[in-house]
Structures are given as structure tokens and as C-alpha cells.
Amino acid sequence: MPQKTARPTQPTEIGALYFQLFNEIGIIAQLSGNRFQRVLPQGLTVAQFGLLNHCVRLGDGWTPARLAAAFQVTKGTMTNTLQKLEAKGFIRVDPDPDDARSKRVFLTPAGKQAREASLKALMPELAQLPAGFPPDLAAEILPSLERLRIWLDTNR
Amino acid sequence: MPQKTARPTQPTEIGALYFQLFNEIGIIAQLSGNRFQRVLPQGLTVAQFGLLNHCVRLGDGWTPARLAAAFQVTKGTMTNTLQKLEAKGFIRVDPDPDDARSKRVFLTPAGKQAREASLKALMPELAQLPAGFPPDLAAEILPSLERLRIWLDTNR
């Protein structure tokens, strides 16, 4: 195994490749997050909007633990997010009738409305994107990103 | 041109596509950041290591303003990062002889050493990555990500 005269890719080069990848991803996350944050109404954060959106698209009644897993944040973070949303009146958190440890998260009408308003506010932001970054490219790299995300998620 | 009876992609679908893209990117950034953070030595944060790494690869003597632009963070954030690194003895911040407003950031020997140690600590983390996410894929999507990052950067 130490016999490796013709290595196709040096470990340090591969490291640099992945490093660059995560660097770009980190900066994109930061820039897009800031951008969305700025246009979101009602003082909603990106995380809060994400949760409202999630509940609209996939249905509500989720437990905080499952939401935390879905968004890849700690349970403590989810507790915080839910408390903020409940304070704004956008969700309702009921005790789980079957499990006294657990809770269930439901959207309120105001929450659905806030999600609609957020989408409307986000649209102009997204609309100017295709000019610089065509949807084809987005669709092309999306499966790879999913794969990477899933791997990072399962192997930690 | 307005004749477009068979629209290939509805605006709302395109929105969903970009939305999913940023969502995946956000989660990957979070997961990889946490992962790196955990193995970094000396209480270094990802941002702090990034700065050390930057100075090694591209040379030091940068001003804080240029560093803030390079990392896409606010000047206040960069002030904070630099103060932490200076407190650890990893960088030296000198006044700019030509511009009394400005400063210059230099690596100390301890800083170079910390960067080396960080790379060593990061390697095992990166080494297990190719199994789930081959380098070819990384190399394939990297140009697109760069393009997206650059667009987000210039158009804000």
C-alpha cells in the first residue's frame, strides 16, 4: 500500500477541493440568508419563516423534536424558535394527548397569512435571480447538494 | 414572444426550485460548520481558522476592511474576529504607515502553527467524505456555486 507512485489525486488536493466547496457554500448561505432576512415581513427570521413554510407544505401537527431534526438544529434552538412564533401568534403548541412528554405544533390563521405575506415579499428577490444564475444550473446541482446534505446528516 | 402557450417553467415552480436550493445550502453550511467547529483545536472557530488559512495561502498584510469583504461579513464582525485572534496571539495588527485610518494584519509564528494544527485536525474529517460524496461531484458543482456566490455578492 505504501507503493503509490502514480497517485491520481493527492490527499491534500482533495482536501483543498472539499474545503473550497464548503467555503463557497458557507458564503452563499450567509449572503442568501441576510438577503431573505431583510425582506421578510413581521420581523420574521429565516428560521421562523422556514418553519411556517414547512408546516404549510407538509402539514402541521409535528412535534418539536421532529422539527428540530428536519431543520438540523438543536432542540434548544427549536424551543426558542417555537416560542418566538407562538408569541407572534403564528403557531399554537398543544400537548400531545398520547405522550405527556411531547407537544404538537399547529399553524394559526395568522400564521398561514404571515407565510403568504412572506412568500410575496420573497418573490421579487427570487425573480431577479435567473438573470445571473439560470434555473437549469440550479436544477442541475440540486441532486448533488441533496446527496451531500443527506450524507452529512446521517454520518455525524 | 408573448406567445408562450407552453411555458416550460411556471414562476412559482422556479421560486420553489431556488428555494429548495438555498435550503439545502443553508443546511449543509450548518452541518459542515458544526462539524469543523468540533474538531478545531485551540478553541478556534471556523471563521478564525478561515482567516488564518486565508493569510497563509494569499499572504498577510491585509487590511480588516479587505478581509471583511473577502469573507462577506460586516466590518464589526471582522473587528471581533481579529480581536479574538490577537488575544490568542495568532495575529498581529499594526497601524498602516500610509493611512492612519487603516491597519494591517500579520500572522505570528504561533498563528501559522495553529493553522497547521487545524489542518491536521480537519484532515480526518475530510478524509471520510469521499466515501459518501465523491470528489468528482464536488469538482462538478463547484463552478456553479462560485457563479452563484459571485452573483449574490455583486448584486446586493
Add this chain to the structure above:
DNA sequence: TGACGAAAGTTTGATGTCAAACTAAAAGGT
């Protein structure tokens, strides 16, 4: 049925980041 490990949520303390207001210095225009 009783005990112990696992799971759900919360709390605590620390940290990194942002936006915005502020000071100081340079640049530019008239």
C-alpha cells in the same frame, strides 16, 4: 412491577453575527 436507560423539552451560558450609530481620517470638488 420496579428499575434503569432513552427520549422530549427546557434552561443556561457563551459565542458569532448583524444592523446601525459613531469617531477619525482621507479624498475631492469648488
Add this chain to the structure above:
DNA sequence: ACCTTTTAGTTTGACATCAAACTTTCGTCA
């Protein structure tokens, strides 16, 4: 030369997040 605008850096207050410790409840197994 003076006044205005821009630029560099810091500070402040707020916030999202994390890790870790803690409480309560469930589930399992002996």
C-alpha cells in the same frame, strides 16, 4: 484652503444558535 463626502474601524444592542446540564415521561427488561 474649506467643506462635503467617502472610507476604516469600533461599539452597542439584539438575536439565532450551540453544547451541556437538567426534568419529566415513556419504554423495556428482568
